[in-house]
Amino acid sequence: xxxxxxxxxxxxxxxxxxxxxxxxxxxxxxxxxxxxxxxxxxxxxxxxxxxxxxxxxxxxxxxxxxxxxxxxxxxxxxxxxxxxxxxxxxxxxxxxxxxxxxxxxxxxxxxxxxxxxxxxxxxxxxxxxxxxxxxxxxxxxxxxxxxxxxxxxxxxxxxxxxxxxxxxxxxxxxxxxxxxxxxxxxxxxxxxxxxxxxxxxxxxxxxxxxxxxxxxxxxxxxxxxxxxxxxxxxxxxxxxxxxxxxxxxxxxxxxxxxxxxxxxxxxxxxxxxxxxxxxxxxxxxxxxxxxxxxxxxxxxxxxxxxxxxxxxxxxxxxxxxxxxxxxxxxxxxxxxxxxxxxxxxxxxxxxxxxxxxxxxxxxxxxxxxxxxxxxxxxxxxxxxxxxxxxxxxxxxxxxxxxxxxxxxxxxxxxxxxxxxxxxxxxxxxxxxxxxxxxxxxxxxxxxxxxxxxxxxxxxxxxxxxxxxxxxxxxxxxxxxxxxxxxxxxxx
Numbered sequence: 143x144x145x146x147x148x149x150x151x152x153x154x155x156x157x158x159x160x161x162x163x164x165x166x167x168x169x170x171x172x173x174x175x176x177x178x179x180x181x182x183x184x185x186x187x188x189x190x191x192x193x194x195x196x197x198x199x200x201x202x203x204x205x206x207x208x209x210x211x212x213x214x215x216x217x218x219x220x221x222x223x224x225x226x227x228x229x230x231x232x233x234x235x236x237x238x239x240x241x242x243x244x245x246x247x248x249x250x251x252x253x254x255x256x257x258x259x260x261x262x263x264x265x266x267x268x269x270x271x272x273x274x275x276x277x278x279x280x281x282x283x284x285x286x287x288x289x290x291x292x293x294x295x296x297x298x299x300x301x302x303x304x305x306x307x308x309x310x311x312x313x314x315x316x317x318x319x320x321x322x323x324x325x326x327x328x329x330x331x332x333x334x335x336x337x338x339x340x341x342x343x344x345x346x347x348x349x350x351x352x353x354x355x356x357x358x359x360x361x362x363x364x365x366x367x368x369x370x371x372x373x374x375x376x377x378x379x380x381x382x383x384x385x386x387x388x389x390x391x392x393x394x395x396x397x398x399x400x401x402x403x404x405x406x407x408x409x410x411x412x413x414x415x416x417x418x419x420x421x422x423x424x425x426x427x428x429x430x431x432x433x434x435x436x437x438x439x440x441x442x443x444x445x446x447x448x449x450x451x452x453x454x455x456x457x458x459x460x461x462x463x464x465x466x467x468x469x470x471x472x473x474x475x476x477x478x479x480x481x482x483x484x485x486x487x488x489x490x491x492x493x494x495x496x497x498x499x500x501x502x503x504x505x506x507x508x509x510x511x512x513x514x515x516x517x518x519x520x521x522x523x524x525x526x527x528x529x530x531x532x533x534x535x536x537x538x539x540x541x542x543x544x545x546x547x548x549x550x551x552x553x554x555x556x557x558x559x560x561x562x563x564x565x566x567x568x569x570x571x572x573x574x575x576x577x578x579x580x581x582x583x584x585x586x587x588x589x590x591x592x593x594x595x596x597x598x599x600x601x602x603x604x605x606x607x608x609x610x611x612x613x614x615x616x617x618x619x620x621x622x623x624x625x626x627x628x629x630x631x632x633x
Contacts, residue, residue, distance in 0.1 A: 149171070149172055149177050150170060150171055150172070151164050151165070151169050151170065151171070151172060154172070154180055154181075154205075155184065155209075156205060156209055157209060157212055159212075159249075159251035159252045160205060160208060160209060160248060160249075160251075160252070162251050163247060163248050163249070163250055163251055164201075164205070164248065167247060169201070172198075173197050173198040173201075173202075173360075174193075174197070174360040175191060175193040175197050175198055175199055175202045175358065175360045176198050176201055176202045176205075178358045178360065179191055179202040179203065179206070179334075179358055180202060180205060180206045181206075182356050182358070183202075183203060183206035183207065183210075183332070183334065184206045184209060184210065186210075186332055187332070187354075187355070187356050188332060188333050188334065188335075188352040188353050188354065188355035188356065189203075189334045189335065189336075189355055189356055189358060190335050190340075190348050190352060190355040190356070190357045190358070191334070191335070191336045191337075191357075191358040191359070192336075192337055192338065192339065192340050192358070192359040192360070193336070193338075193358075193359070193360045197360065199306065199336050200241050200244050200245075200306075201244070201248070202336075203230075203304050203306070203334050203336065204230075204241075204244065204245050204248055205248060207228045207278070207302050207304070208245070208248055208249050208252065208254060208278070210301070210302070211227055211228060211254055211277055211278070211301075211302075212252060212254070214227060214254075214277060215252055215253035215254050215277075216253060217253055220275070221273060221274055221275035222275070223275065224255055224274075224275025224276060224277055225275065225277070225296065225299040226276060226277065226278075226279045226295060226296070226297055226299065226300055227277045227278070227299055227300060227301050227302065228277065228278045228279070228300065228301065228302040228303075228304070229279050229281070229297065229300050229302070229303045229304070229323075229327070230245075230278070230279070230280045230281070230303075230304040230306060231281060231282070231283055231286070231303070231304065231305055231306065231311070231320070231323065232280065232281075232282060232306050232307055232311075233282065233307050233310040233311040233314060233316065234282065234307075234310075234454060235260040235261065235262055235282060235431055235434070236434065236435075236438060236454070237306075237307065238258055238259075238260045238280050238281060238282050239258055239260065239435065241258075241280050241306065242256060242257070242258030242280040245278055245280065249278070254277045254278060255274075255275060255276040255277055255278070256276055256277065256278035256279070256280065257271045257272060257276040257278075257279055257280070258279075258280040258281065259272070259279070259280075259281045259282070259285050259286060259289055260281065260282040260285050260431070261282060261284055261285040261288075261431070262430060262431030262432075262434075263431045263432070265285075265288065265289070265292075265294075268285075268289065268294075269289070269292070269294045272289060272294045272295045273294060279295065283311070283316045283319035283320055283323060284316075284319060286323060287319055287322060287323065290323070290326060297323075297326045297327055298326070298327075298328060299328070300327045300328060300331060301328075301331055301332065302331060302332045302333075302334070303324070303327060303331060303332075303333050303334070304333075304334045304335075304336070305320070305333070305334070305335045305336070305347075306336050307336070307337070307338070308335050308336065308337040308344055308347065309337040309338055309339055309341060309343075309344055309477070310338075310481075312343050312344070312347070313475075313477075317347075320347075324351055333351055333352050333353070333355075335347070335348055335351075335352060335355070338477070338480065338481065339477065340359070369487040369491060369492050369493060370483055370484075370486060370487035370492075370493040370494070370495050371492070371493070371494050371495070372483065372495045372497075372516075373494070373495070373496045373497070373521065374496075374497045374499050374507065374518050374519070374520040374521065375389070375496060375497070375498055375499060375520060375521055375522075375523050376499045376520040376521065376522055376523070377498050377499065377500065377523060378500070378501060379500045379501050381525060382470060382498050382500065383411070383414055384525050385498060385523055385525060386400070386415075386468060386470060386498065387415075387418060387420075388523070388525060388526055389468070389496055389523075390420075390448075393466065393494065393496075395465060395466050395494075396447060396465070397441075397444070397447050397448070397464060397465060397466075398447075398448055398449075398464065398465065398466040398467060398468055398486075399448075399449050399451060399464060399466075399467045399468065399482070399485045399486070400448055400449070400450045400451070400467075400468040400470050401451060401452070401453070401467065401468065401469050401470060401471065401473070401482050402450065402451070402452060402470050402471045403452070403453075403471040403472075403473065403474060404452065404471075405426040405427055405428050405452055407470075407471065408424050408425070408426045408450050408451060408452050409424050409426065409428075411450050411470060412424035412450040415448060415450070420447060420448055421445070421446050421447040421448070422446060422447065422448045422449070422450055423437040423440060423441065423446045423448075423449055423450070424437070424450050424451070425437050425438070425449055425450070425451035425452070425454065426451060426452045426454060427452065427454050434454075437449065438461075441461065442461055450470075453473065453478050453481075453482070461485070462488065462491075463491065464485055464486050464488075464493070465486060465492075465493065465494060466486055466493065466494040466495070466496065467482055467483050467485050467486045467493070467494070467495045467496075468495075468496050468497075468498070469482060469483075469495070469496070469497035469498065470498055471498075471500075472497060472498075472499060472500070472503045472506040472507060472510075473506070474506065476506070476509040476510045476512070476513040476514075477513065479497075479510045479513075479514075480513070480514065482495075483495035499520045507520070
């Protein structure tokens with residue numbers, strides 16, 4: 143389906159309660175995906191839609207669904223009068239919560255009820271809300287299956303199902319859960335599938351569950367937003383932190399997303415920047431749901447300037463006016479690059495995306511270049527205080543070199559400024575009486591295996607510590623005998 147001219151919301155055939163709600167939210171003109179999708183969904187047709195992140199997909203499917211469901215609205219308090227009629231499935235908790243909030247705003251002047259269920263929090267409040275009855279249910283697949291198996295909700299009256307960020311759901315392994323959920327739904331329904339890309343897997347999914355869908359594609363597949371200025375900066379791995387801080391200062395950035403590839407790296411970078419005086423928060427999979435939501439709320443409120451996060455936050459989060467995104471680590475999956483930088487430059491605003499290209503990132507950058515069909519030439523950076531000259535400091539002493547290697551491999555967890563309970567604190571060096579050189583304990587949580595542990599042998603007085611006695615271990619710990627019995631030891 144080709145793009146059509148953008149129309150105003152006042153021109154759309156939406157009921158007065160919905161028109162009033164969108165007007166209060168400041169909506170005037172539709173985006174291309176909204177202009178094309180809303181009439182199709184109002185007609186009851188299936189949709190297979192592809193659009194860049196931040197183009198308004200939530201309104202594109204929510205508003206026509208609510209319009210179609212107005213015929214079911216009632217003031218009755220009976221749960222039986224409020225069965226689930228529209229189901230919206232999303233890959234992450236944060237995205238589910240965000241979409242649910244938007245749907246609630248759109249429906250504020252109607253009698254339609256909505257709810258959201260996702261993991262990481264207690265099921266009891268969700269159960270109470272479901273049993274009270276809702277027409278629109280927003281959910282992540284795993285938690286929805288929990289409620290289905292607990293018989294907290296019934297899906298036999300669902301008329302509409304939305305698979306949002308479908309490519310991401312497949313990436314993180316939700317396909318079996320999706321198939322189980324879709325098996326609970328009536329065969330006669332309207333199915334809407336939205337994805338950033340039309341990969342072969344997405345096409346197979348659409349072929350299995352959509353009926354003669356209308357294809358809507360408002361942007362070239364895997365295109366990055368034209369409003370985002372992209373920079374690739376070549377930097378040595380050991381200089382990434384210094385480079386990040388320098389780029390923040392040079393661009394006078396007051397707020398940004400900073401993406402890393404690992405949860406541990408995310409936490410360490412957040413702690414480092416916090417010590418440097420920047421207001422930061424870490425957002426990764428090891429954080430509880432309550433901690434993650436608090437971090438997002440603080441970032442939205444401006445209480446946090448830099449949100450250090452893994453790809454759990456890369457898709458779907460709609461936070462307005464974020465001026466920049468940093469890829470502290472180049473993503474392993476090239477498609478994640480598109481979604482990461484989509485956190486800035488939203489709704490036509492200008493944005494900046496800066497990626498730090500480390501020593502071994504050439505292949506990953508090449509995959510991004512191939513996917514986005516753009517030529518990437520990483521630029522060099524001269525770190526302040528070095529003047530572009532190599533480091534002429536003398537090599538560190540042996541003990542200092544060991545400490546530096548440890549910090550290189552494990553971050554600066556050995557710093558005295560670290561919390562006392564940090565699991566990666568460097569163990570103290572200890573003297574071993576059986577060896578000439580000191581013994582350093584392994585940097586691990588668990589005890590060393592017997593192959594790694596030093597061999598310590600108890601000896602009798604007068605026996606050299608470097609000579610192993612040819613006796614059983616038990617015999618070594620018996621008190622030394624005297625007299626005739628002592629002579630038998632040599633037999």
